[in-house]
Amino acid sequence: MGCSSCSTAEGGQPRGCRNNGTCATDGCNKLTVFDWLSNMSLPAGQEVFDVVEVRFKNSRKEYFRNSEGLPLSIGDVVATQAKSGHDVGHVTLAGELVRVQLKKKNIPLNADLPKVYRKATQRDIDKWHKVRGKEEEIKKRAREMAIILGLQMKISDVEFQGDGSKATFYYTSEDRVDFRQLIKDMAKAFGIRVEMRQIGYRQEAQRLGGIGSCGRELCCSTWLTDFRSVTTGAARYQQLSLNPQKLAGQCGKLKCCLNYELDTYLDALKDFPPLDTKLQTEKGVAFCQKTDIFKGVLWFSYRDDPATWHSLGSEQVHEILELNRQKKKAGSLEEYASENYQTEEVAFENPVGQDSLTRFDRPKGRRNRKKRNNKGGNKKRTGRNA
Incomplete structure (x- = not known):
């Protein structure tokens, strides 16, 4: 990884500094925090917060107290206190935003933190x-x-x-x-x-x-x-295929991104009937096959004809369920299926103008066939002359 401001760049094109995130130019740092208070001056009489955030290899970050009052800024290489000896890292955050980070991590502001010895x-x-x-x-x-x-x-x-x-x-x-x-x-x-x-x-x-x-x-x-627990229920609510190879990340566990849109799906499913809903109609019992929360459509099929699906809106489904609660049966799914919920065919166009992927599968033209015929004729004539 690298960035355009790296010293190893040639003509603005990075060739890879191979520092594994230690170049401190913020181009390839991990878990960096944007200092949105950097351009704001402190009120008169207020001292600068004396704690800085230092990042070491990869994503390990610790907080150190700048008891010597060194003029530190983001990107400075500092020597910090360790259990024995000293360690070296990059300053990733300084100033008042560090106070916010300490509160976020439930670290007391007056805690006994290790010290920053000096600039490296x-x-x-x-x-x-x-x-x-x-x-x-x-x-x-x-x-x-x-x-x-x-x-x-x-x-x-x-x-x-x-x-x-x-x-x-x-x-x-x-x-x-x-x-x-x-x-x-x-x-x-x-x-x-x-x-x-x-x-x-x-x-x-x-x-x-x-x-x-x-x-x-x-x-x-x-x-x-932070790493929140991810369960297969998140995939079920989002109607994803329970394929371990697609749901697992590089760590071998379920992907963290399965939780990103889970709350949106759960809120949308509150207005939908359960997936195990059964509709009682004159033509027979219908089962729910699929749900589309974006379009607000549910697909049902009869028990005797599971291959034929009928699309109904959530309002129509609730209407049929209300009839079933009154111990009445609906006429048929076709009566409630509105044209607005029918599947529309979308014609896709190629605006980029790329060539067809099957262009190599086309049969060879007449010109090539004529060449083959001429070659065959020449061979025959050559044989007769011999």
Whole structure:
């Protein structure tokens, strides 16, 4: 990924900075928050909020207190306090909007937060990039060690601390894993302190990122901050095919986007009869086959003729149901089916002027047939002359 303002761009065309979201130019950052208060000045006498938001590798964000009063702005590389040593990250948010984010995450404003040590020096940045370059090789070796020990786990990502003294290994597993021996082997082989952190499959997809079936970047790695439970009921209410290959995302779970329009469907279905509705008519019992909430149409078919569907509006269906409650039967579905609810044939045109997809399937023209005939005649004449 890259952006037009990246230093590796040639002629305005990015060739890929390969920083994995650490270039801090906001072109490829994950879960960034737009600072809509940046162009507003503070009232007279009010001090700038002394907490900043710092983003580390991928989507990991933490809050630090700027107790030294450093002039920090979005995009600055800073050295921050860690449990031991220091870490290096980018400032993604500063000012009054950080106060709003703390309230949103239920963090007290006077909480004991770690500190920002300083703006990162060139030496800090060089060391940080050096240890980041080792992550892929160490992740590969760690996976090999886990396979040798027979551990049922998948190490999906490795994150080095800015000073290179510690590495956090993120893994996914179905069951509890005893990785004590693995930590000893990795600490001895890599010469660093090791921390193992288990994450879910959705968090794994959030950290790694990717392109979804819609052609856009994954929502969880770009803007989605919370993971709500998604059930198959969301697909049923939206009348989607219960195909696991289409409903599952890259994490192997149901797609988060199934919940986006669920509330709209539930509100629209309040005016519709249930899908198991049965209509009593003189011609027989009719069952609901399909519902279209956008057009307000329901399709019914008789028990004896399930292949023939009749489209009725929701008002007509409620009218027949009211007759059935009075222990009366409607005449037939054809009497209630209005012309307004009949399926209209839509003629599609090609405004772009693209060629037909079947242009290669056309038979060859006369010219080609004449060539074949001439070739055959020449062969025959050549045979007679010989």
